Amino acid sequence: MAVFVDEWRLPPSLGEPHLGSRAKRRLLDALGLTRDLDTDPDLDAALDELQVITGTAAHLDPRLAYTLNHLSEAADLRSAAQKVGL
Known part of the structure; x- marks a missing residue:
């Protein structure tokens, strides 16, 4: 699975983020997907969680x-x- 985020939503000094397994699990949980992928992902929740992990943009x-x-x-x-x- 891939989630693409507009660069301007993240801190400018972050560069290309490399997320560990714990951070990836947090993002997947925030998306709220089931194993069957029969639900729509919660992209707002995932973005919020990503900003908790990386910090927010200026x-x-x-x-x-x-x-x-x-x-x-x-x-x-x-x-x-x-x-x-x-």
């Missing part, structure tokens, strides 16, 4: 988040960024 600068959320209201990216001091 938080997005709130000014950048605001700019991206309101980009459609701006004439262009530059003016939207200038509005919040970026």
Whole structure:
């Protein structure tokens, strides 16, 4: 089984994570899969568990988040960024 996680969801200094057998078992348990694979995996729980194991990513600068959320209201990216001091 493979689980792919967007790199930005993990700490930038982590690099390519190498998980031990205990961490792998924790992730599999979090996914909630049965041996028959007849249930949908709980990807949110697995991501939460992975972040417990590896740490969380750096938080997005709130000014950048605001700019991206309101980009459609701006004439262009530059003016939207200038509005919040970026």
